[in-house]
Amino acid sequence: MTTIDDLVALVPPPTNPIDASGDWTQVENALGLELPSDFKSLIGSYGLGQFVDFITPLTPFGSRNRLVQSAQQLLESERPFREANPDECPYPYFPEAGGLLEWAGTDNGDRLCWVTGGHPDTWTVVVWNPRGCYYDAHETGAAGFLHGWLSGRLNTTVFAANEHVTTPWFEPFRELNHVYIKLTDGRRTYPERLRVLREALSPTADRGGYRDEDGRQDHFDATELGWRLTYETAYGHRIRIAFPPDDEDQVRSTLLATIHSMGCDVLSTTTHRGEPVWG
Structure with a gap:
């Protein structure tokens, strides 16, 4: 038991x-x-x-x-x-x-x-x-x-299996803003773009991820900044970031500069509810 x-x-x-x-x-x-x-x-x-x-x-x-x-x-x-x-x-x-x-x-x-x-x-x-x-x-x-x-030993028919998270975690509640940034592909490969992103936010710590024929997803923390990110192509090419509300200006300037270094352009920026931000 x-x-x-x-x-x-x-x-x-x-x-x-x-x-x-x-x-x-x-x-x-x-x-x-x-x-x-x-x-x-x-x-x-x-x-x-x-x-x-x-x-x-x-x-x-x-x-x-x-x-x-x-x-x-x-x-x-x-x-x-x-x-x-x-x-x-x-x-x-x-x-x-x-x-x-x-x-x-x-x-x-x-x-x-x-x-x-x-x-x-x-x-x-x-x-x-x-x-x-x-x-x-x-x-x-x-x-x-x-x-x-x-x-990963128990599955339910109601939502997806937890097969992609090898080291599960618990995150205590914090008031966070959530922004989704949709990107063009650019010329760099996915691993190169991910490296540029993580170096710009270093130090970072892995939170799991997965890859399959439909795309890739990487979860990580910017540990000293207190930001939580997902970079992915699994559900469209985008960055998802959660951060303390007071960090909004810093997040915006840092990510927009980093995205340029990744060789990508921003297509849209929205909250997780689909509301436009950073217009």
């Missing part, structure tokens, strides 16, 4: 986790049920943040109280669709008996839920895509699911 200790051994938690502690009794009273012990240890170890820039556990502590807010809104938000499409909804929703209760979400809008009912340490996980009504059940708890997916 996979435990929280196995997850911690695979993915080191932050030294000072954010919104990681509080009154669990108050949380459970608000929900009207006890929560699994591995989830309490998960929040206590990692707090608010993301695994591999994708999965965000819902901490009940801090100003957001994401776990309780999600639980309180779930049934009412799904009731109209279920009434119109009962065959597309195989599970009840919290607070219904045995209902799904969300404990984490993904950047794609997927929900990682428990099937409640019985002792909480026996609850299993259902991965749910509300947009397409896809459900995928797994006979494991929260820590077991995360360890399995992050290690």
Whole structure:
């Protein structure tokens, strides 16, 4: 049986986790049920943040109280669709008996839920895509699911396997701006362009990546600047960067100069929501 200790051994938690502690009794009273012990240890170890820039556990502590807010809104938000499409909804929703209760979400809008009912340490996980009504059940708890997916030993039909990240990480929450820069190809090869980019932002540290016949993707940190980058051709030729809001001017001037050195031109600059920036 996979435990929280196995997850911690695979993915080191932050030294000072954010919104990681509080009154669990108050949380459970608000929900009207006890929560699994591995989830309490998960929040206590990692707090608010993301695994591999994708999965965000819902901490009940801090100003957001994401776990309780999600639980309180779930049934009412799904009731109209279920009434119109009962065959597309195989599970009840919290607070219904045995209902799904969300404990984490993904950047794609997927929900990682428990099937409640019985002792909480026996609850299993259902991965749910509300947009397409896809459900995928797994006979494991929260820590077991995360360890399995992050290690590549567990896959789900709802979102892609984690096969390209060999050393998974957890990033504590920070307020960051996100900018996507679409580029022309230029004359240099991909490895040459990547070398120029990383040298301009050095020192840098790898965060994984992958390559296949459709393109390549490299994730890295500019460690002294506190910037997080992805350079890729897998989804179009572009740079994706996340940075503290106060660094906006420095990021803009540094990257535009570096892109010129890479031998490329900028086609567009947008936020991750597609809104134009740096016009």
